[in-house]
Amino acid sequence: MALPTPSDVLRIEDLRISFEMHGHLNEVVKGVSLRVPAGRTVALVGESGSGKTVISQAVMGLLPRNGLITEGRILFSDPLKDGKVLDIAQLPADGTKMRKLRGGRIGMIFQEPMSSLSPVHTVGSQIEEALQLHRPHPRREARAVTEKMLGLVGFRDPPRSYDRYPFELSGGLRQRAMLAMALICHPALLIADEPTTALDVTIQAQVLKLMKELQHDIGMAILLITHDLGVVANMADEVVVVYRGEVMEAGPVDDIFRRPSHPYLKALLKASPDFDMKEGERLVALRDVAPVAPTRLKPAYDNSAPLLSVRHLRKTYGSKSGGAVLAVDDVSFDIGRGECLGLVGESGSGKTTVGNMIMRARKADAGDVVFHGEKGAVDVLGLDSHALKAFRPHMQMIFQDPVSSLSPRMTVLDIIREPMIIQGRGDIRAQKERAVELMQAVGLDPRFLNRYPHSFSGGQRQRIGIARALALDPELIICDEPVSALDVSVQAQILNLLKDLQASLGLTYLFVSHNLAVVHYMAERIAVMARGRIVEIGPRQELFRHPAHPYTQCLLKAVPLPDLDRKLDFDIAMSGGTASDPASWPREFRGSEGSPLGMIDLGNGHSVLAAENCTAQDIRCA
Amino acid sequence: MLRYIARRILIMIPTLLITSALIFTVMQLPPSDYFETYVAEMAAQGEHADMSRVEFLKREYGFDKPLIERYFLWVTGFVQGDFGYSFEYEMPVSDVVGERLALTVLVSFCTILMTWIIAFPIGIYSATHQYSWADYGLTFIGLIGIAVPHFLLALIFMYFANVWFGLSIGGLMDPIYFNQPMSWAKAQSILAHLWIPVLIIGAGGTGSMVRAIRANLLDELQKQYYVTAKAKGLPPGKALVKYPLRMSLNFFVSHIGDVLPSIVSGSELTAVVLSLQTTGPLLLRALQSQDMYLAGSFLLFLSCLTVIGVLISDILLGFLDPRIRLQGGRTK
Numbered sequence: 001m002a003l004p005t006p007s008d009v010l011r012i013e014d015l016r017i018s019f020e021m022h023g024h025l026n027e028v029v030k031g032v033s034l035r036v037p038a039g040r041t042v043a044l045v046g047e048s049g050s051g052k053t054v055i056s057q058a059v060m061g062l063l064p065r066n067g068l069i070t071e072g073r074i075l076f077s078d079p080l081k082d083g084k085v086l087d088i089a090q091l092p093a094d095g096t097k098m099r100k101l102r103g104g105r106i107g108m109i110f111q112e113p114m115s116s117l118s119p120v121h122t123v124g125s126q127i128e129e130a131l132q133l134h135r136p137h138p139r140r141e142a143r144a145v146t147e148k149m150l151g152l153v154g155f156r157d158p159p160r161s162y163d164r165y166p167f168e169l170s171g172g173l174r175q176r177a178m179l180a181m182a183l184i185c186h187p188a189l190l191i192a193d194e195p196t197t198a199l200d201v202t203i204q205a206q207v208l209k210l211m212k213e214l215q216h217d218i219g220m221a222i223l224l225i226t227h228d229l230g231v232v233a234n235m236a237d238e239v240v241v242v243y244r245g246e247v248m249e250a251g252p253v254d255d256i257f258r259r260p261s262h263p264y265l266k267a268l269l270k271a272s273p274d275f276d277m278k279e280g281e282r283l284v285a286l287r288d289v290a291p292v293a294p295t296r297l298k299p300a301y302d303n304s305a306p307l308l309s310v311r312h313l314r315k316t317y318g319s320k321s322g323g324a325v326l327a328v329d330d331v332s333f334d335i336g337r338g339e340c341l342g343l344v345g346e347s348g349s350g351k352t353t354v355g356n357m358i359m360r361a362r363k364a365d366a367g368d369v370v371f372h373g374e375k376g377a378v379d380v381l382g383l384d385s386h387a388l389k390a391f392r393p394h395m396q397m398i399f400q401d402p403v404s405s406l407s408p409r410m411t412v413l414d415i416i417r418e419p420m421i422i423q424g425r426g427d428i429r430a431q432k433e434r435a436v437e438l439m440q441a442v443g444l445d446p447r448f449l450n451r452y453p454h455s456f457s458g459g460q461r462q463r464i465g466i467a468r469a470l471a472l473d474p475e476l477i478i479c480d481e482p483v484s485a486l487d488v489s490v491q492a493q494i495l496n497l498l499k500d501l502q503a504s505l506g507l508t509y510l511f512v513s514h515n516l517a518v519v520h521y522m523a524e525r526i527a528v529m530a531r532g533r534i535v536e537i538g539p540r541q542e543l544f545r546h547p548a549h550p551y552t553q554c555l556l557k558a559v560p561l562p563d564l565d566r567k568l569d570f571d572i573a574m575s576g577g578t579a580s581d582p583a584s585w586p587r588e589f590r591g592s593e594g595s596p597l598g599m600i601d602l603g604n605g606h607s608v609l610a611a612e613n614c615t616a617q618d619i620r621c622a
Numbered sequence: 623m624l625r626y627i628a629r630r631i632l633i634m635i636p637t638l639l640i641t642s643a644l645i646f647t648v649m650q651l652p653p654s655d656y657f658e659t660y661v662a663e664m665a666a667q668g669e670h671a672d673m674s675r676v677e678f679l680k681r682e683y684g685f686d687k688p689l690i691e692r693y694f695l696w697v698t699g700f701v702q703g704d705f706g707y708s709f710e711y712e713m714p715v716s717d718v719v720g721e722r723l724a725l726t727v728l729v730s731f732c733t734i735l736m737t738w739i740i741a742f743p744i745g746i747y748s749a750t751h752q753y754s755w756a757d758y759g760l761t762f763i764g765l766i767g768i769a770v771p772h773f774l775l776a777l778i779f780m781y782f783a784n785v786w787f788g789l790s791i792g793g794l795m796d797p798i799y800f801n802q803p804m805s806w807a808k809a810q811s812i813l814a815h816l817w818i819p820v821l822i823i824g825a826g827g828t829g830s831m832v833r834a835i836r837a838n839l840l841d842e843l844q845k846q847y848y849v850t851a852k853a854k855g856l857p858p859g860k861a862l863v864k865y866p867l868r869m870s871l872n873f874f875v876s877h878i879g880d881v882l883p884s885i886v887s888g889s890e891l892t893a894v895v896l897s898l899q900t901t902g903p904l905l906l907r908a909l910q911s912q913d914m915y916l917a918g919s920f921l922l923f924l925s926c927l928t929v930i931g932v933l934i935s936d937i938l939l940g941f942l943d944p945r946i947r948l949q950g951g952r953t954k
Contacts, residue, residue: 060853094858103855115846118865120943130854165944181854 015072043236104134107182113174124162172203200346230560293504313367342523393472402461459490538606706915745835767829842866882931
């Protein structure tokens with residue numbers, strides 16, 4: 001076996017890792033080989049369960065206690081000690097040698113920036129700890145080095161930020177703090193495990209840019225673990241695709257994207273939605289499900305009014321210390337019958353609160369929600385508890401997290417039956433029949449009805465959630481980030497299922513998501529929210545081709561596309577710091593004392609939030 | 623933080639007022655009072671109670687006054703350090719409780735200390751070696767400790783000590799030292815007797831403490847920040863103590879609030895079985911004979927300690943966890 005050339009920081013050779021479960025070994029990494037050249041970025045791509053995170057844990061010596069490297073070598077060659085090669089697979093995981101590498105020569109950042117930092121220690125002390133472990137400094141100097149690092153990763157006021165606790169920072173800043181911690185000892189290799197998956201697109205673009213810059217400054221190699229091909233196209237020099245513990249394809253990013261040869265990779269590329277999809281074009285899911293349309297219990301009826309009208313919705317979250325947060329501010333929109341309205345915005349923009357208020361899960365401070373159903377208009381916010389229960393079947397909800405939205409103590413049958421029991425629909429036999437029908441409708445085998453949720457995968461659980469939402473034959477379904485917890489391959493499956501159900505049952509969706517590509521695929525009309533207000537609303541094509549609001553423009557530019565010819569313009573993505581901050585918008589969109597903001601009609605049902613005295617012409621030019 | 627503490631102290635006042643009113647009401651609920659019980663007991667023994675003395679005491683303690691007024695007399699006296707008069711012992715309550723309180727504090731303090739010293743290492747070991755044989759074994763022993771009632775354990779101990787060694791292990795000191803002033807010999811005798819009640823009373827507490835530490839630490843061990851700490855290169859022991867263990871202390875600190883009242887009272891049954899000279903049997907007897915000032919003042923004293931204990935643990939939590947200190951009171 002050839003020794004690694006000095007230019008490879010990391011070389012994994014025929015690595016096999018098994019997990020011990022109930023006494024026998026279960027192999028999850030089956031002979032993986034890859035290399036990470038010095039100063040380069042290698043992306044390790046795969047869906048959840050493919051073993052990509054296990055590989056990174058093995059490199060860090062952080063495998064769970066029942067994990068075991070059975071074969072292969074993990075060769076780490078430190079450019080500082082040129083030529084000297086260490087086989088990590090042979091080192092004791094908690095030994096001094098491994099601990100010196102960990103955090104000192106190999107840094108790591110994780111997906112969840114909130115839970116990755118200890119909530120009871122200040123950001124500064126946690127970063128400084130890494131420094132003191134590997135490059136001890138006198139106390140005052142250490143603080144200075146830490147503050148300098150905080151400044152380097154983009155903290156505005158490093159001395160003050162040093163004493164902040166993680167919960168006082170936004171998600172993006174927390175991830176920057178993690179970066180600072182991983183990089184403060186100038187490692188030769190950074191392992192980034194889904195570093196931006198939990199972040200908003202605009203923040204994602206900033207963090208990715210930061211990683212690139214720091215890579216250039218420190219000269220480190222990056223092993224980037226992700227399932228987002230858009231991120232890969234913008235960051236990676238080389239790509240390794242893993243599937244079920246085996247490498248499917250590996251090579252320079254150019255070859256991988258322009259000439260994918262392996263069917264799995266081709267399928268993965270086809271399964272990710274992008275902005276170029278034509279009207280009516282379907283995503284190709286890796287494992288498509290064939291739904292059988294359930295019977296519509298209610299006959300169709302005529303009503304020309306929009307199904308749901310939301311007017312001047314408002315919600316303030318108070319705090320005892322006095323400051324009140326305006327979470328939703330004067331939000332108005334209509335959803336037509338059989339339409340899918342997308343509601344896009346970053347976290348904290350108020351989009352989920354809007355959905356919850358329509359569902360009456362939260363109390364609105366002001367505003368109207370009118371549902372135009374079979375029996376005429378219903379004032380949803382004005383219903384008393386008795387009338388609300390009777391009205392519930394008209395509107396249902398699909399939730400983000402397929403794990404916590406299903407009770408682990410109920411069988412699938414009980415989960416799907418529960419709405420029918422609450423509403424007193426039919427006897428047990430009729431409910432069971434309906435449950436069987438619904439299982440077929442979401443492409444699951446009705447024989448699984450007696451199982452518990454834990455025996456299903458994330459995508460299957462989400463389908464159970466959909467079946468539950470369909471149980472009462474609703475007209476409107478509010479989908480709150482239904483695919484953001486799922487892999488690309490499964491995501492396509494769920495999106496296609498939702499589309500098919502919409503067509504066959506004539507459903508109407510309010511589709512809440514932070515993912516523009518997903519909303520582009522699903523929605524006919526899109527509303528963009530920032531800081532509690534709808535800043536722009538319009539038909540999909542119109543909005544994507546001629547975004548009028550600066551925030552929408554920024555949002556569109558920040559989406560990383562799985563296309564090498566249209567890389568992110570990091571400079572634009574970075575501009576203005578936080579894209580949702582009105583201070584970074586042109587004067588026309590900010591609003592002031594004399595000129596309040598209002599929706600300006602741009603034609604074709606496209607309108608934008610701007611100063612009321614502006615004309616459509618002004619905005620087109622702005 | 624200061625405002626928070628001030629507010630908490632202010633809230634304590636109505637809490638204690640309501641508690642004292644409740645205690646007083648319950649004390650007054652039985653249809654008779656101490657004197658009637660006393661006269662009836664005397665009559666049953668064929669003797670005549672000194673009615674003039676009974677009348678005098680009744681007047682002295684305001685039994686002829688309306689309930690509300692008596693309540694206020696009692697509460698205002700309590701605040702000034704006058705806990706009332708024990709009819710049964712014919713002494714001020716503070717004198718009756720005096721020596722017993724010191725002994726109780728000694729027993730309870732040793733018990734709690736032993737609980738912590740034993741439970742912490744075992745709990746941490748069990749959590750870090752989850753599902754190992756040692757974990758199962760320690761869990762089993764701990765469960766036995768929880769499941770066996772104290773007084774039963776005390777009886778078993780006494781029986782075998784007597785059968786095997788011919789020892790009488792009851793009491794907290796040799797009977798010859800009863801009502802003697804404290805001396806070196808008396809202290810030695812107390813120390814020699816102390817370990818048995820401490821062991822017996824501590825058994826259950828240790829068991830449940832181990833379970834609680836293990837469960838709380840296991841939750842924290844799965845958290846991502848622990849992986850981050852290890853990824854920095856921290857040695858395993860240091861990473862464990864600084865991050866997950868520190869976080870799992872929240873439960874322990876909130877438990878300190880319960881410790882304060884249990885230092886002066888608790889495990890009454892065991893104390894009766896082992897005939898310990900602690901406050902437990904005293905309270906039990908006072909409740910039976912309707913010695914209302916003794917029982918009432920003691921209960922109110924316990925309530926004060928409970929409220930203070932909760933305050934202390936809340937303040938400690940504030941210091942320990944910045945999320946509580948800085949985010950407290952914010953509504954979602």
